[in-house]
Amino acid sequence: MKPFRTVMGAALAAMAGVLLLSGCGGAGGLESAGPTPTAVGPVELWPELPPISAPPVDYGESDTTRIQGIKVRNGDVRSVDPVAVVQAEVAAHPEEVTGAEGLYPQTARQIRDCSAKPGTCPVLRPYYRDLTGDGKDELILAITMPEQRTAIRVYTPQDGGLIRIMSDSDAIVRVEVAGKDLIVRAVSAGIPGYEYRTAWSWDDQQRAMLPARDEIIRVKPSASPAPVPSAEATR
Template sequence: MAPMLRFHRTGLPRADRAAAVALAAVTAAAALVSCTSHAGVRDGGPAPTLSPPVRASPLWPQYEPPVLPSAGEPSPTYRQYEAVPSVAVSADSLRAVSVPDLLDKDPNVPKLVRAALTDCPGAQCGLRKPVFRELTGDGQEELVVAFDEPNASLTLVQVYRASGGTVRPILITWGQLGITGETFGHDLVITSTGRDGRFTTRYRWNGTVMAAVAPHDDPAGPTAGPGAGSGHSAAPQKRTPR
């Protein structure tokens, strides 16, 4: 009888094989984590605490501001300036008018300015070059005059309008010496800079005078600062020269 051949199974025991499988799984997981970290995904730690947005806290929540007149509407305090006597214009044009003569004859001009104009030494004279701009919307140019008075540290700005053959101011305002100005459309913007700060006022024709525009009526333009002239009387911004 031929001998029976027996084949013996070689390899690891069952317990060792299970350990090897577990080790391989751990190695694969470690490799996966390594690849993931190289891809840019990392643990940034705990998420930061979100703060609520900052909100306005009114100082006087129950206060209701007074109602101001709308832009372009004449206030009851506005009044028309006196016409300048003995000054005639043709075709309502102010370009041929002598500015020193106009200021000298204007009853709205303070005596301080009229006296200074009588002794105005050429280049040292505080009277600036006249400027012509259309400010009332009627197609006619208005005359803008500025006079610097160093002794009083003030600058006078006046705007004249010709209508019906007569001339009268539609704006008289004072400010710190060195006032500057510019126009935005038909609006006139006056800026005064001094020790008290920088003040800007926007004036607009209301059918009677050039009136100051309230900030809430014109949010896109320059706003009126404290100490700015009102445009409705011959009084200056801070004090009235005589």
């Protein structure tokens, strides 16, 4: 005698076969989804282009710098004065107006005078987030400049000092943190109704924050402004 489980299995299989044969054309039966489109892979254009003999320097390699004169106690970036960090950068590069160090001369003067004239200091309040994934917070700073531009800089503690691992400036609309990414949203010059959105991510090889994703996004006119973060967000 066959086991009960074997007999029932054979019966169910037979019933399934009958249903498939008789129910295909009825209501609720199986219907064809139509022909499946053929997958199209990438097609290389201009395969005759010559190979690059001298690859450019990796992006981000020159964007990291050690901040002279700044000491970090116990690897905690909260122990440093954010204004003192930017003042140290200005002192090390007093004439730089372009590139990663670039600041407007007016902004550099205001930074030097932050202690004497705190009401005009262009260094905004700091934020602290772990962006490198090592369990320690990074220092995130913003510096307001003329022509509605803002400089964004990120610093990480290393060997008792402070390393700047990211520097960018633009007509920035909003800055967000999503996971380990720092997302910078800026006005798209010459394209009304759109904005640039760049996600800066930590790169272990370069030991720097690099623009991992860069895109142009259409802005909806009805979009509501982002809520102002509370003081708790900076802790």
